[in-house]
Amino acid sequence: MLTQYGFILILSAFAFIVPASAVVMGWLLGPKRPDAIKTSTYESGVETIGDTWVQFRAQYYLIGLIFLIFDVEVIFLFPIALAYSQLSLFAVISAITFVLILLLGLLLEWRKGALEWN
């Protein structure tokens, strides 16, 4: 058990080193001649106007919130799935009710237009 997570730890060190060394090697081997135009913001040759951090659609927040709800649901569903063969009838009914409530919530979001993207 501990060996497995130790393996993941060692692998994560290597997984970081492999791309990092590639990037560092590219930086070492490539030419370094920066100038003002080269390092300016790339917009196909047009000069950029205004601030970079522009306003963006509120829709992204909605998607993020809906995702959060379902991700939490997934976290609850995985333990239920693991112990499913030992669950009592009461636990099964509550698990099914849980999924049903979320399905109804999805229908409500659909009805309210939270899923429209236009």
Added chain:
Amino acid sequence: MEQWSESLFNLLGGLGLPQEVSTIIALAVGALVLASVAPVLALVLIWITRKVISRMQDRIGPNRIGPFGLLQTVADALKLLSKEDIRPANADFLSYALAPILSVFGVILTVAVVAIAPGWIGADLNIGVLYLVALGSIGIMAALMAGWSSNNKYALLAGFRVVAQLLSYEIPMVLAMLGPVLWVGSMRLGLITEAQSLNIFGFNLGLGWFVILMPGMALIYLISALAESEQTPFDLLEAESELIAGFHIEYSGMKFAMFFLAQFLNTFFLGAIGVMLFFGGWQGPFVDQLPILGVFYFLIKAFAFYVLVMWIKGTFPRVRVDQMMSFAWKVLVPLVLSLILWQMLAMKLFGPVWLQYVAVLAGNVIAIGIVVNVLTSHFKQEQVRTKRAFGPKSLIGTMQPYAGD
């Protein structure tokens, strides 16, 4: 202790090293092998991509450098190494430099739970499937970091779009992974693979793949894996033929190459995970008698999967962003939730296993049938609507939006 490192462990123990030291060395060697397999694999994957796509477009593809052009990708990598590493003046340096590294980091860590053959698995974690889900979000974070830190409006907007797409398709993907987990009762990928055997008179035919039991779940997984790896029907974020680039517009040289490395590897490993969950992993005829066959079965399935993705890349048109989002939330999520609900019910309602099997299979087939029917009639209506809206020339400009029948 896994099988592959055991012999090395014994060898080191025989040299008189203390047990802890030899454990760490054995683990480190295994990790180094897995981590260095990934870049080599990427070279092969890029070669396959170029060959398959060029064959579809009636070209030959790379054929000059090395046998069959196999070394073309090496030459490209060397060229990228010699390119200048341009850093935008206003970029946030730390997250700008970290983003390409993180995107590869998340993908390489996936290798740890890939079961290549019986006993050949980096670490058979008891939370294997959840571990994969957690790694998926590292890639999302890397994309958002790259978009935000580049100090470019278009990179930022593309970063938001990547997050919206990946978040939307992560839900059906993870819920589809729940199907095999619910059936087997374990999140270990090694155990899920083992559970897909088919014993007839004590002989393991190795064909009890979960795609036969739950074709609907497998289909949902495949579609969402395509979207998660940003492959063709869903590659509108970096549509190479239409845009300059997506969130990595300000990247050059080796950093740019890292994003592509991550994308190719991600496509392959999502396919490999799909193979383990639904297509039996290393299972196949005679695998119990000759375990080494499992490596071949696994690799053949995983590469077949990759070629399938490339086939889709060569033939499918792109979807629009609103079509993509509504397909995830209005089709895939309700479908996968109802499939899970039915599987939960079926596993408790019916006593014998064969009856559960038939019930789950019937539920999957019926659900796919219903969804295909609904979608077909929807698209037929859509076609009629667009034809009417753009039909008679005299009405252009005076047409009101068509309200429906």
